[in-house]
Amino acid sequence: MTHKILTIDDHPHTLEIVVMTLRQYGYEAISSLSPIKGLQLAQDEMPDLILLDMNMPDMDGLEVCRRLRANPQLASVPVIMFTAEDEPYQKLAGFDAGADDYLTKPTDPEEMIARIEGILGANETSETDTDEWESSPPVPDKTIVMESAKKPLPKFEKREGGSLTAVIGARGGAGATLTAVNLAASIARLGQPTTLIDLDTRQGHIALYLNHQVTGSVNALADLPEEDIAHWLPQQIVQLSRHLQLLPAHPNQDGRFSELSAAQTDALLDTLLPSGQNVVADIGDALSEGATALIARADQIIVCLPPERIALSAAKQTLAQLQQTMQPFTNLNAIIFDIGSQMKLPRKAVETYLEHPIQEVLSINPAELTQSVNKGAILVAAYAQGQTAKQFYQLAQQFIQV
Numbered sequence: 001m002t003h004k005i006l007t008i009d010d011h012p013h014t015l016e017i018v019v020m021t022l023r024q025y026g027y028e029a030i031s032s033l034s035p036i037k038g039l040q041l042a043q044d045e046m047p048d049l050i051l052l053d054m055n056m057p058d059m060d061g062l063e064v065c066r067r068l069r070a071n072p073q074l075a076s077v078p079v080i081m082f083t084a085e086d087e088p089y090q091k092l093a094g095f096d097a098g099a100d101d102y103l104t105k106p107t108d109p110e111e112m113i114a115r116i117e118g119i120l121g122a123n124e125t126s127e128t129d130t131d132e133w134e135s136s137p138p139v140p141d142k143t144i145v146m147e148s149a150k151k152p153l154p155k156f157e158k159r160e161g162g163s164l165t166a167v168i169g170a171r172g173g174a175g176a177t178l179t180a181v182n183l184a185a186s187i188a189r190l191g192q193p194t195t196l197i198d199l200d201t202r203q204g205h206i207a208l209y210l211n212h213q214v215t216g217s218v219n220a221l222a223d224l225p226e227e228d229i230a231h232w233l234p235q236q237i238v239q240l241s242r243h244l245q246l247l248p249a250h251p252n253q254d255g256r257f258s259e260l261s262a263a264q265t266d267a268l269l270d271t272l273l274p275s276g277q278n279v280v281a282d283i284g285d286a287l288s289e290g291a292t293a294l295i296a297r298a299d300q301i302i303v304c305l306p307p308e309r310i311a312l313s314a315a316k317q318t319l320a321q322l323q324q325t326m327q328p329f330t331n332l333n334a335i336i337f338d339i340g341s342q343m344k345l346p347r348k349a350v351e352t353y354l355e356h357p358i359q360e361v362l363s364i365n366p367a368e369l370t371q372s373v374n375k376g377a378i379l380v381a382a383y384a385q386g387q388t389a390k391q392f393y394q395l396a397q398q399f400i401q402v
Contacts, residue, residue: 004047004048005030006042007032009052009056011053014105015031035064049079049119050078052064053083061082062097065099081103083104084104084105101119115367118370163400164281165281168302169285175339176282177209178337179335179337180282183392186392189243189396190396194279195246195277195280197247197280198247199284199288200249203252203284204250205282206246206248210246210378218260219249219250222259233247261289295326301330303322306339319356333360334359336358338361362391362392
């Protein structure tokens with residue numbers, strides 16, 4: 001399929017270079033020097049993607065983008081915005097206007113094409129209904145041989161009903177939210193009823209990650225007596241797909257919202273687990289009373305860490321503490337979360353330092369991560385046949401013991 005790309009830029013030389021590059025890479029390129037004529041051309045041609053200059057006379061790119069988003073026929077067309085400025089506020093203004101991505105002039109042609117391919121690839125996947133994605137597991141890739149696939153997870157005492165997984169970050173930015181979201185989505189993809197809970201109630205990152213406006217939340221349950229939680233829980237749940245539901249949290253850095261007590265957390269789990277739900281909880285890097293209560297009942301704990309010195313030191317302390325306090329039936333896993341850096345630390349050396357085996361090294365494609373976050377999409381759904389999705393899928397298979 002040949003994709004049609006519209007470029008709107010008032011600089012003739014820039015426009016000529018962009019159009020020539022697009023055609024060299026096999027795209028159908030249409031263009032306009034005028035933002036007003038460009039809007040009409042978008043309506044007439046219905047392009048698959050629009051490249052848009054931010055700084056233009058008569059009408060700037062922000063206003064063009066806002067008008068595109070206000071047009072029901074063009075609202076979902078991806079927009080990459082160009083500008084000669086690299087100021088953070090400019091990028092935020094572009095995203096607020098509805099842009100999907102941002103490139104600074106002068107732009108490297110190969111980088112531009114990579115961004116375009118990333119967005120169009122994600123769009124082709126996202127056009128498929130989430131339930132259809134769940135029913136179509138990724139094609140096995142025989143070149144990906146995970147260490148953990150060679151030796152199954154240790155057996156643990158599994159309760160009646162569903163399973164409970166706690167995901168902890170060794171420090172801020174360690175990948176706990178991304179791991180929790182994509183692991184839960186992968187378990188759901190196996191046809192298993194799954195509940196994703198945001199218990200990092202200070203940050204509330206899951207709703208931000210998924211670009212979801214929080215209405216019902218875990219914070220609302222924290223205002224109830226524990227005996228009422230089962231009754232009011234369905235009103236706080238968001239159904240993301242056929243097998244995946246979310247219990248989000250409000251960002252709570254200023255302490256405006258209540259947080260779950262241990263008794264309320266137990267009441268929540270007593271409602272979900274007997275019904276067969278596979279519960280995945282994002283704990284973050286700060287243990288609240290509710291998070292501590294959940295960890296005490298977890299079938300498995302995942303400690304996420306990036307491959308760098310500070311995180312390794314924090315992870316060593318976290319793993320040692322958990323080993324002393326967790327239940328005998330709990331399975332403790334350390335996962336390295338590696339975003340595009342190709343880990344240079346030898347795995348054996350890391351395991352020796354941590355005094356704990358590494359369950360998996362999750363390699364995250366930075367371009368896929370950026371595109372999925374910008375779109376509020378789940379990475380393993382947006383790039384269902386990518387290596388990251390296959391790693392999460394295999395991890396999910398082991399955790400639910402299918």
